[in-house]
Amino acid sequence: MLRFSKRVEYGLMALQHLAKRGGVSTVREISEEYKISYDLLAKILQDLKRDGLIDSYQGVRGGYALMLTPDSINLTRVVGALEEDSGIMDCASGASGCDRSGTCSIEAPMHKLQATIDKALSSVTVAQLM
Amino acid sequence: MLRFSKRVEYGLMALQHLAKRGGVSTVREISEEYKISYDLLAKILQDLKRDGLIDSYQGVRGGYALMLTPDSINLTRVVGALEEDSGIMDCASGASGCDRSGTCSIEAPMHKLQATIDKALSSVTVAQLM
C-alpha cells in the first residue's frame, strides 16, 4: 500500500521529540505527550537504540537521547532500523530469484524506481522534522 | 511498510503484457503466462477498466486491450486505480485532522516527501516496463 507503518510514524515522532528537547527523555514522557501506547513505543525506542540511532540510560533518571546530530539521521536509516523488509516489491530489492523472469520484465525498472525512492528518503533528516 | 500490494504488482505485469503484445488479451492468457490467480487478476483488470486505463470486450474472442499509449500510463495512475488509500502517512495525504498537531511537527515535511514520491511514481510509465 506504499504506506509507512505505525512503528516508523511513532519512531519519527520520538526522534523529533528528542531532537527538539535535546538531552534525555523517557518513554513515558514521549508516550504521554504524543498519545502513543507506552509498550509499543518502548519497543520502537529499543530498536532505534539497537541500531545506534539513540542511546539509552537505565535506572531512575534514565531514558533515551540522540547519539547523532539530527541532520545526520535520515529516513532510510530510521526505516531500516524499524522495519524488516523494506523495498517496493520482492524483485525490486535484494537478490531476486523471481520465477517469472523470462516473461516478466518489470524487475529492472522497479529497481530503478526503488533507487529513486531511497534517494528521496535519504534526503529527509530528523533536523527537518523540527 | 512502503511496499506495493500484489494487486499493483499483478496489474503492472498485465499492463506490460498488453503493451508488449498490442491488441486484445484474455485474463486466462495473462494469468497462465505469469502464474497469477485467475480470479484475482480478473478483478484487477476490471478495476483498471473502470478507471479507463484499458478497454474490455465481452463474449467469445473478447478480452482486454490498452486504451492509452504505454507512455501515457504512469504508475501514479495505476496505483490510484488499484488501491484505496495511497499516501505515506495519514497526515501526509488529504485533509489531515491529526489530533496531535501542536506537539507533532512532522506533517509538513511528510507532505513534501509525499510529493517527491508521487513525482517519482509519475515519472515511470508502462512503456518503460516493456
Added chain:
DNA sequence: GAATATAGGACTCTTTCAGTCCGACTTCCT
C-alpha cells in the same frame, strides 16, 4: 444453443500489524 469471455458479489484463509501483558534487570535517591 454451446462455448468462451467479462462482470461482480460474497466469502474464507492467511498474514501482518498494532497493541497488551508480564517478568527481569539496572540505577538513583533517601
Added chain:
DNA sequence: AGGAAGTCGGACTGAAAGAGTCCTATATTC
C-alpha cells in the same frame, strides 16, 4: 537496604488488511 523509576525483552492477543476462492449472471461469437 530498599523502594521508585527506568530500560530490556519475550510471549501473547485481537483486529484489520491482503490474497485468493467460489459461484452466478451476462454478453458475444460461431
